[in-house]
Structures are given as structure tokens and as C-alpha cells.
Amino acid sequence: MIQIKNLTKKYGSTVALDRLDLEIHPGEIIGLFGPNGAGKTTLIKSIFGFVNYQGSITLDGEPITRKNIARMSFGTCEHSFFPGINANDHAEFYRDHFQSFDERRFAVLMDFFDLPRNKKIKHMSTGQQNQFEVIMALSQGSDYIFLDEPFAGNDIFNREDFYKVLLGMLGPDETLLLSTHLIEEVSGLVSRAVLLDKGKIIGDKQIAELDSENAGLIDYIKDAYSYKADRVFQALEQLSPEGE
Amino acid sequence: MISFVSFKPDNSSPIYLQILAFVKRGIASGKIKDSDELPSRRALSVLLGINPNTVQRAFSMLEEEGLISSSHGVTSIVTAPPERVNKLKEEILAADAKSTAALFKQNGLSLEQAAALLAAYWEEV
Amino acid sequence: MKRHIKRFFFYPPGESVVAMFGILFVTALIFIVILGDNIREAIWLIPHDRIKPFSDILNGRLAGFWVYAAACLAIVVRNYRSFAAQSRSNYVMKRTKSGFEIHRMCLTVPVIGLIAGLLLTYLVALGYQEEYTRIFSSFPIPAEYYDFNFWRALI
Incomplete structure (x- = not known):
């Protein structure tokens, strides 16, 4: 379990994360939702220690260091592959550096996405690069997989296939945290939704709970952000010339 | 399957x-x-x-x-089994009829008006 | 074994070791030719009635080494930056078991290059000491004239 307690992150005087608490349990598929700037990326980067923060983050009770950090993997829209080498060389690198690198999964996913093995990653299309980024995160052999907006630039068919592959592939104890703005698309995929806004968690709900309440995820999310359906209308009204 | x-x-x-x-x-x-x-x-x-x-x-x-x-x-x-299928059919028909009735009511139709409307389209579908 | 060597030299991933060594080699060659010639000229131009100690001739004439050292340093900087440019592969490096890995990748080639360059510079100096000795051994000059202070050649 990953336990986050009282996590605060400031960039200068801007508060990116505000005394945030969160527990991530084995086997969960978590959708991390929130508008741009809500702190989704900062939260993930804090967990990995890629940014400094205040508060405590532990993995099964231990602080996250080089000793246990390989139990987590990270695929990001910023990309973290090595642009100058090809897929086979990546596999070799991961084999050398991650004991639990999943050779089979790597091969299956490479075939599934039909990615070339001998092409430098920087020469692939953006869509292919995103796929490769995700492949490496999934194949590292980690227990906790974090994907941050992994599908920017991929078409919907690609994404839908990908969700299916994910579901077929993940073991019962593998945990996935998916940060995305494609809420509708992943609403059936996730087992839990965590809603972030202005550095705070404003909603955290198991889908099973929502099901019992007969409520849909989208409505729950709209409620949490107190989405005002007549917002557009009001804005237009204010803009319209006087006297009309 | x-x-x-x-x-x-x-x-x-x-x-x-x-x-x-x-x-x-x-x-x-x-x-x-x-x-x-x-x-x-x-x-x-x-x-x-x-x-x-x-x-x-x-x-x-x-x-x-x-x-x-x-x-x-x-x-x-x-x-x-057949009896279960029939029961299901009834349930679904009942549910559909209920929502259709609600729709007619929302539009301010009386039962007679609704029946007439249904009758008018009965042959068409 | 081959894989082991590759692991050691191949990275930073995607960077060409051959190109890196190539840059260093060319840099080394240029300064040796220019500076070496400079020293040769200095030796030959000494008036025989006013012979100077070898160290005085060499004085700072190999300071071009620092240009080479700067090239090595530039490669180090470039290597480290390659993990944050185009993509953030340093996120992967931070998950590897050994924190030293990234340094090994970034430093191995330039450090070897730097040591090799230093050695080469020393050999150049040694070579001209040989030439100095050959030319002036028939003159009555003090023995310490043949000595040279390598450090003084560099600054």
C-alpha cells in the first residue's frame, strides 16, 4: 500500500498540493481526475520523489528510496524513454536494471501495438511514442503503475483497444493509477475515482459504492466540482447587449 | 456463446x-x-x-x-425456461409501457388521446 | 563480455561513444600540432649564448590542454543534459537500483578522454625535452636545465 499523509507542495508562493492524504491499495485501478493545474502531475511526481515536498509518503510502511522505488513505474506524456535508442535496446536496458522486467509482456504489447523493434524511438510518430512509453511502464514489472495523461495524441480506437488490453493483462495485485481528462472513456475501466481540485482531494469514491447508490460516475464528478449546467447560459446572458 | x-x-x-x-x-x-x-x-x-x-x-x-x-x-x-421468459417479457413490457405512459402524461395527453395516437400509428410499425 | 563493454560505453542511451571519442581525438590532435610546433620553434630560436632552462621554454606553452579539458567537460554537461532533453529519461534513471549508474554513463568516456589527454600532453612535453637535450647536450649548461615542471607547462 502506498500511503500519503499531509502532503504539501509549494512552487514559490503557489500551493500545488495542500495537506493531501491518500491511500493506494494493491489491485486498484484508480482514475485520478481533475482540471489542468489541479495537481495531478505534481502528486505523482511527489510519490516518486521527483520533486521536493512536505509530508510523508510510504510504500508498505517504508519511505520511497532506491531500495523500493522500482516497485513503481511511471509513464508520462512528457515521455521518459531514451529517444536515441530502439525498442530492443530499451528491453536490454530494463533487463539490466529492473529485476522483475516482464519480457513476455513487453513482447506481447510490442506486437499488439505493432511497433517497430529496430527504429529509434525519436523517429516514431507521437502516437507510437505514447504507446511505447506506456509499454515500458507496464513491462517494468512493478506493483504500482502510474500513467499520467498517457494518451494525448492517440486516436480513440487505439485508446479503447488499450483499455481492453490493460484489463486483460493486469494481475489481481497490480495497481494502476491513471491520470487523465478522458473521464467518460475510462469510467467503466476504473474501480475507484479520486478527484483533485486546487491541490486538494475533493472526492474519493469506489465505483462499487456508486453502483450501490445507483449513481453514475459522471454525475458524481459533476456534483463534486459543483458543475453548473446553466453556466454557459449565464455567461452568454452577461455578454449580450443591454436592452435585449 | x-x-x-x-x-x-x-x-x-x-x-x-x-x-x-x-x-x-x-x-x-x-x-x-x-x-x-x-x-x-x-x-x-x-x-x-x-x-x-x-x-x-x-x-x-x-x-x-x-x-x-x-x-x-x-x-x-x-x-x-419458457415461463421465466414470458415473465421477463411482461416485466419489460410493463416497464416500457410505464415510461411511455409517463411520456404521454408529461405532454398533457388524456388516456383517450394517447390511445387514439397509438391507434393511428399501430399499422405503420 | 561484449555486452558488458557495451553497457559500460554505450550509454547515455543513444549517444555515440565513437562520436564522443572522435570529438576528443580531433581536439587533442589540433592542440598538439599547434602547441607542439610552438615549442619546437621556441627551442630552435634560443640564441646559443643565452640558453634557458627547458622549463622556462615550456612555460605555459601546453596551456592549450585546458581547451581540451573544457571539451571533455562540455561532453559531461551534454551527457547529463541528454537525460532531460527531448524526454525525461532521468525519471527512469531515478528508479534504477544504483544511483551511480547515471554518473557512470555520463562520466566514463570524458574522464577516460581527460586522462588520456593529460597523458598525451605529458608525452609531448617529454618528447620536446628529448629534443632539447639532443640540441643542447654539447653546451655546458647546468643539469637542472634539463628538468621540467609539467605543471608549469600547463599554466
Whole structure:
């Protein structure tokens, strides 16, 4: 379990994360939702220690260091592959550096996405690069997989296939945290939704709970952000010339 | 094997309910027959891109209602004897009639007006 | 074994070791030719009635080494930056078991290059000491004139 307690992150005087608490349990598929700037990326980067923060983050009770950090993997829209080498060389690198690198999964996913093995990653299309980024995160052999907006630039068919592959592939104890703005698309995929806004968690709900309440995820999310359906209308009204 | 190809979940209600409704309507319309086999939970989860917990819940509900039975916890078989199918048909028809009635009422129609309207289109469909 | 060597030299991933060594080699060659010639000229131009100690001739004439050292340093900087440019592969590096890995990748080639360059510079100096000795051994000059202070050649 990953336990986050009282996590605060400031960039200068801007508060990116505000005394945030969160527990991530084995086997969960978590959708991390929130508008741009809500702190989704900062939260993930804090967990990995890629940014400094205040508060405590532990993995099964231990602080996250080089000793246990390989139990987590990270695929990001910023990309973290090595642009100058090809897929086979990546596999070799991961084999050398991650004991639990999943050779089979790597091969299956490479075939599934039909990615070339001998092409430098920087020469692939953006869509292919995103796929490769995700492949490496999934194949590292980690227990906790974090994907941050992994599908920017991929078409919907690609994404839908990908969700299916994910579901077929993940073991019962593998945990996935998916940060995305494609809420509708992943609403059936996730087992839990965590809603972030202005550095705070404003909603955290198991889908099973929502099901019992007969409520849909989208409505729950709209409620949490107190989405005002007549917002557009009001804005237009204010803009319209006087006297009309 | 029951095909879920035409199943398209939307965001109007929990997905497990939509699976439930899909199977029920299939049985009532005769597309799904007694002792048809369902895909495994895992396979269905992958096929639809839906969380396994959700599929599990739908299957449990179907079991509770006696519409499927699972042997060895692996394959699930539809149990829909004729009388059960008829009952399902009635249930679904009743539900549809109810929502249609509500629609007519919303539009301020009287029972006679509604009946007349229905009669007018009866031959067309 | 081959894989082991590759692991050691191949990275930073995608960077060409051959190109890196190539840059260093060319840099080394240029300064040796220019500076070496400079020293030769200095030796030959000494008036024989006013012979200077070898160290005085060498004085700072190999300071071009620092240009080479700067090239090595530039490669180090470039290597480290390659983990944050185009993509953030340093996120992967931070998950590897050994924190030293990234340094090994970034430093191995330039450090070897730097040591090799230093050695080469020393050999150049040694070579001209040989030439100095050959030319002036028939003159009555003090023995310490033949000595040279390598450090003084560099600054």
C-alpha cells in the first residue's frame, strides 16, 4: 500500500498540493481526475520523489528510496524513454536494471501495438511514442503503475483497444493509477475515482459504492466540482447587449 | 456463446445495470436462449473494457435473479425456461409501457388521446 | 563480455561513444600540432649564448590542454543534459537500483578522454625535452636545465 499523509507542495508562493492524504491499495485501478493545474502531475511526481515536498509518503510502511522505488513505474506524456535508442535496446536496458522486467509482456504489447523493434524511438510518430512509453511502464514489472495523461495524441480506437488490453493483462495485485481528462472513456475501466481540485482531494469514491447508490460516475464528478449546467447560459446572458 | 458486440454502455446509469438490462432484453426478445453460455467474467471485462468488479456485480445480480447459473465458478449458463421468459417479457413490457405512459402524461395527453395516437400509428410499425 | 563493454560505453542511451571519442581525438590532435610546433620553434630560436632552462621554454606553452579539458567537460554537461532533453529519461534513471549508474554513463568516456589527454600532453612535453637535450647536450649548461615542471607547462 502506498500511503500519503499531509502532503504539501509549494512552487514559490503557489500551493500545488495542500495537506493531501491518500491511500493506494494493491489491485486498484484508480482514475485520478481533475482540471489542468489541479495537481495531478505534481502528486505523482511527489510519490516518486521527483520533486521536493512536505509530508510523508510510504510504500508498505517504508519511505520511497532506491531500495523500493522500482516497485513503481511511471509513464508520462512528457515521455521518459531514451529517444536515441530502439525498442530492443530499451528491453536490454530494463533487463539490466529492473529485476522483475516482464519480457513476455513487453513482447506481447510490442506486437499488439505493432511497433517497430529496430527504429529509434525519436523517429516514431507521437502516437507510437505514447504507446511505447506506456509499454515500458507496464513491462517494468512493478506493483504500482502510474500513467499520467498517457494518451494525448492517440486516436480513440487505439485508446479503447488499450483499455481492453490493460484489463486483460493486469494481475489481481497490480495497481494502476491513471491520470487523465478522458473521464467518460475510462469510467467503466476504473474501480475507484479520486478527484483533485486546487491541490486538494475533493472526492474519493469506489465505483462499487456508486453502483450501490445507483449513481453514475459522471454525475458524481459533476456534483463534486459543483458543475453548473446553466453556466454557459449565464455567461452568454452577461455578454449580450443591454436592452435585449 | 452470447455476443456482447451490440452492447454499448453509456453514462446514463451504472454499467452493471446496463449489462443486466442487456441480458434481460436479449432473453425476452429470444436473442439469448435458455442454456446459452456467457463469456467468462474476465473475458467480458476485457471485451467491453470494463472493470472486472463491475462485470462481477452484474453476474451476481443475474445469478440472484436466477437468470444465469454458474458451474464451477467458471462458465455461466442462461437459465430461462419458457415461463421465466414470458415473465421477463411482461416485466419489460410493463416497464416500457410505464415510461411511455409517463411520456404521454408529461405532454398533457388524456388516456383517450394517447390511445387514439397509438391507434393511428399501430399499422405503420 | 561484449555486452558488458557495451553497457559500460554505450550509454547515455543513444549517444555515440565513437562520436564522443572522435570529438576528443580531433581536439587533442589540433592542440598538439599547434602547441607542439610552438615549442619546437621556441627551442630552435634560443640564441646559443643565452640558453634557458627547458622549463622556462615550456612555460605555459601546453596551456592549450585546458581547451581540451573544457571539451571533455562540455561532453559531461551534454551527457547529463541528454537525460532531460527531448524526454525525461532521468525519471527512469531515478528508479534504477544504483544511483551511480547515471554518473557512470555520463562520466566514463570524458574522464577516460581527460586522462588520456593529460597523458598525451605529458608525452609531448617529454618528447620536446628529448629534443632539447639532443640540441643542447654539447653546451655546458647546468643539469637542472634539463628538468621540467609539467605543471608549469600547463599554466
